[in-house]
Amino acid sequence: MSDPTGPVLPAEAVVDLGAVRSNVAALREHAASAEVMAVVKADAYGHGLVPSARAARAGGATWLGVAQLAEGLALRRAGDTGRLLSWLHVPGDDFGGALTADIDLSASAPWALDEIAAAARATGGTARVHLKIDTGLSRGGATADQWTDLVEHALRLQAEGCLEAVGVWSHLAWADAPQHPTVARQREAFDAALEIAGRRGLTPQVRHLANSAATLTSPALHYDLVRPGLAVYGLSPVPDLGSPADFGLRPAMTLQGRLALVKAVPAGSGVSYGHAYTTPADTTLALVPLGYGDGLPRAASNVGPLQVAGRRHTIAGRVCMDQVVVDLGDRPDVAQVRAGDPVVVFGDAGRGEPTAQDWAEAVDTISYEIVTRIGSRVPRRYVEEES
Template identity: 65%
Template sequence: MSTHPLTTVFAPAPPGLPACAQVDLQAVSDNVRALKERAGAAEVMAVVKADAYGHGLLPSARAALRGGATWLGVAQLAEALQLRAAGVTAPVLSWLHVPGQDFTAAVEADVDVGVSTLWSLAQVREAASATGRTARVHLKVDTGLGRNGAWDPELDEILTESARLQAEHALEVVGIFSHFAYADAPGHPTVEAQQQRFEGVVAQARKAGLDPAVRHLANSAATLTNPSAHYDLVRPGVSVYGLSPVPDLGAPEDFGLREAMRLVARLSSVKDCPAGQGVSYGHAYTTTAQTRLGLVPMGYSDGVPRHASGVGPVQVAGRRYAVAGRVCMDQFVLDLGADSSATAGDEAVLFGVGAAGEPTAQDWAEAVGTINYEIVTRVGARVPRQYLGEDLG
């Protein structure tokens, strides 16, 4: 498997900034290479939705393509059009739409559109007619997740209508895809059941006269743990950014991945504090001895979960602390201890590279009862991104 280094040597965060999200684009490229090795003969669609899980849409997309991804995936059409406007020419699939949406720009820009309803088929047909071009669609089927996707009884009608429109050259059915409910639990019976259902739908589509070039079902977890689900194309998302989709089965480095984002801040003040002092709103935390308090200028408006109050891990000068008291909108406090030599301006690492001994997005997820996907994706727009490796060819 991949032999790329599992740690990144980050330079200190730029001075003068309250906080910064450092994004290692080489890690993104290397992670895609590792996923491509796992995928075997299947192509890789790097999912860059939600501003590339908070890492930055355009820089991350380009880094993923450098790493060997041949497709890009987004949820919303605006994201796909942003990629096209920036000159990205690789195939792009957008799959989450609403009634009344105009697909004209998508058809004109050669953006592939996910279709799971009769109304969306009709809207794609209208866009094709308006542009005089053949629209590229992927049929999304619900194989058991109970979320987006077509299922019986409408599925038969969608397949029939798709075949009719394809015969008229209004559209081309490029792919068929679905999504797992339990890919992060590879032994769960729904995994095999969904694969069987998916293969049945592909056969049903072919019987209706469709022959899609790409079948895709595997997300990050299935890409790493279930080769039988790779088919023609895999769609890794969180693993592109070096996070493990199956933390109970392995850390990023166990899969040849490394975290691409490091979230850091500069202490805005450090002050001596007596025992018995309440800290932050509601005095949910009280000092038990004379100590030093460090103020971190980040809060829930920047994506720091308020549920991290009292538990969020932060590293200062190689030592790990928990958030002291409540996370506020713009700031939170650390109890650094009486022996701390920290001063204002010192770096505080909220999360970074686990193999380098830093707190991780997974640590934050476990502390607040969520998943690592949410921790990185919620980092706010007020936090500037600093890109490492942006000049790579």
């Protein structure tokens, strides 16, 4: 829980880079002939950008994916030299810096192509661009009506020599339900966009559509490259269809802490703000030094699961900014619990611990949010455990 030469840590997120590496290796098996882009946006889903990216590369990821240019530039400064795609940009972004750093860029509209081309002229290079088609998510990407113009605009700039359209891609709306009709419709729309591009002379090096869910469940959507994100970190994007273990994955993050206080209280004691919980009997309460200031959802009040002394408990009362309370009950073994004892907020079901998915279900969200929201006040400690 701490460096013996440094301060004692009340809580930490232990990130198993061996798990990240083995998860990417498992995803390579699922992807078959397609290459794997490990998505490391949002500080690698809260796991740590640079360490996670290095572990993903070691597991066989030939590409990395980020949302923002700052993330890609940070990877380049850290020494990453492999293929890297950044896709969420605004006018005035540092496209020149991206091209100097050899970062592939996504474009959904002519303004993006024009700014990327201008950066290429200024730097004397040739930009590598992935054109995005909106196949039904209605988020990023050119609509079907805009697609031909985007392709032709890219081809004119390609003829000039300032960019090369190396990719065509899109994103799925409902990949976590593989039989949902939108999945088939989006595949058809993607294939139609590729056909239009081909008729105009654009043949991309890489076509990519599949996220984590499609990588694991829909081989027909793999094309040349898959883009798993959540699964890289050992969480299931389709919990209704399979656990991480069912897909050969293991969770990489364990959020754990140390009890700050253990005390006996009588029946009828109101606990924490608003007395949203009242002890039903004489009991023992334990204080956990983690709260919404660290990323625990406030909605987990009275429902968030934790493990103390090998047993699962639920948060008693409100999630506060810095702490939560746990009602340990009055079993004989509780008398042995002391301040400083470990508490696991979430980790690996294989060890009997609550999971990020358990937390997601408790507060009606997704496991993506649970791991990504763990804040910077919680230090990350990196380990290399064998599977």
